[in-house]
Amino acid sequence: MARIKSKDTGPEWVVRRLVFSLGYRYRLHDSRLPGRPDLVFASRRKTIFVHGCFWHRHQRCSLARLPKSRPEFWLPKLNGNRLRDQRKLAALKRLGWRALVVWECQLRDTSRLQNRIVKFLDGV
Numbered sequence: 001m002a003r004i005k006s007k008d009t010g011p012e013w014v015v016r017r018l019v020f021s022l023g024y025r026y027r028l029h030d031s032r033l034p035g036r037p038d039l040v041f042a043s044r045r046k047t048i049f050v051h052g053c054f055w056h057r058h059q060r061c062s063l064a065r066l067p068k069s070r071p072e073f074w075l076p077k078l079n080g081n082r083l084r085d086q087r088k089l090a091a092l093k094r095l096g097w098r099a100l101v102v103w104e105c106q107l108r109d110t111s112r113l114q115n116r117i118v119k120f121l122d123g124v
């Protein structure tokens, strides 16, 4: 049975397809950069991260609601993820890279997301 690569499914895959269809070309998961950004646009010095709302603690988002049980387990874990994300973005910025974070819940409105991506990639 073929192994299912989680990397090629879900929100990240949706964003990759969208960005590709807009005509942009990118590298994936460049481990030379802080945080191994999901999409890397080297000539523009820009990166896109695709974040699941729950795992990355999207603020004020219904998808990020905590499980009712064992908050003492989830809270430090998820807050740790969020802190790590912030550090990665800061490290990228220090190196002169710009980053756009696309949240899972923002995939619901494709045309809005598309505008945001174009604005980010074509903007200065």
Ligand SMILES: [Zn+2]
Pocket (backbone or CB within 6 Å): 053, 058, 061, 062, 063, 064, 103, 104, 105, 106
């Ligand atoms: Zn969200």
